[in-house]
Amino acid sequence: MKTTYENIIDVNRIASFESKESITDILTLARGENIPHASKDRQRALLLAIDVQNDFMQNIGSLPVAGSKGDVQRLTRWMYCNLESLTHVICSLDCHSMMQIFHxxxxxxxxxxxxxxxxxxxxxxxxxxxxxxxxxxxxxxxxxxxxxxxxxxxxxxIWPYHCLEGTFGAKLESEFTKMLYFHAAARNATPKLIYKGQNPYTEMYGIIKAEYDKEHYINYAVLDAIQNCDAIFIAGEASSHCVLASVEQILEYYAADRSVTSRITLLEDCMSPIIGFEDSTRQRFEELRDRHGIQIRKSTEVIL
Structure with missing residues (x-):
């Protein structure tokens, strides 16, 4: 590509109040690339980015996850290195009002x-x-x-107030946003943003469904997107809570179809647990790997 990673991402501004998206400049750079549209991909690769939002970023968030800054740097680097083969990106965003049962x-x-x-x-x-x-x-x-x-x-x-609608904390981290839209413009592939956690009467850690709700809502759009892709990569924050819940829910739905679950790879160096949950998170992911055939790999080991 003509555009270098450093032209897009300022690593010193990841998880920073000083970061600015400069999306117009990013789109201009992306349109200068000559990359086939994602619709032409024979092998469809999906990135599922869970809650890469300011409130989960160390130093700036109300519910910071230690290690999140490095996670974003590695994730954006992986997206850049695999941009010509990465077909689609789905981002989940926690989105809450002040008056919710966990506040x-x-x-x-x-x-x-x-x-x-x-x-x-x-x-x-x-x-x-x-x-x-x-x-x-x-x-x-x-x-x-x-x-x-x-x-x-x-x-x-009871969690600290976080990802309140319309606030800085609810936004996608700015440097990640720049890579997200560089990919979108370069590959003519609109990212899909999935908002979760807006029901005031329940918690919703995972992207697919709430912990409990009367309506038994299930996000079939995400499940269908997963089924229609040849490779699914999952990253985000926090690995111990929203990432883990999302993975468990996806695997629960596709438990009888190993042809789907075996396509899933966790980018383990692009996610971090809440402090105190390190061992239990690693153990649970390993159990899911053994049961469903998912892969757990470092981003540097995954070349599309």
Whole structure:
């Protein structure tokens, strides 16, 4: 390519308040390339980028993931090196309002105080009155906690306010955005942005479905895109939560079709866990690899 990686990405501005997308300049550079359109690819490769957003970036985010800055650098480098063979990119974006069941403002204790971030709230806590829903939604909150616990899903964790609609934290990280749109313009391949987590009554770690919701929503558009690609690569933040949940949900849906699951590769050096979840995350990914045939590889080992 005529355009160098450094013409697109300023690694010193990854996960920085100083980074600017300069998308017009990026599109101009991309249009100067002479690369076949993605529609002509015989082997279709998909990148599923999970929550590469400012609020999950170290130094600038409200819920920072240690290692995320290096993850973005390696991911954008991988996208650049494989740009002529990377067909399509789907990005998930956490997107929340202030009043959601996992944010402090939803709950009050017996003294009228909101819970601190990372407080765990159980069904029994609410049933016994330790916590009440500040908005009068205690019954629906109880229903959620009952179904969450009966299904053996994650416990309800109160997270810091993050990825609030319209805020800086909810945006894709700026240097990643530049590579995303360079790829889009150079290959005439519009990226697909999938918003998740907007239902105030539930948590939604994975891109496919919520932890529990009455409507049992499933994102079939993403599942169909996966099935229609010859190779699927997954990266993003945090590997211990939203990436892992997304992978588990995809593999649950395609559990009986190893021809699909064996096409999936985790770019392990383009994702990082929340501190304290390193060992459990690695162990779980290895279990999924052994059961479903997914691959776990470093980005430098994957050439399309």
């Amino acid at each position: 402090p403002v939803w709950w009050l204790d017996q003294e009228g105080k909101h819970p601190k971030p990372f407080t765990i709230i159980s069904y029994e806590d609410v049933a016994s009155g330790i916590w009440v829903a500040a908005n009068g939604e205690s019954e629906r909150s109880l229903e959620y906690l009952r179904n969450l616990e009966s299904a053996g899903n994650k416990q309800l964790c």
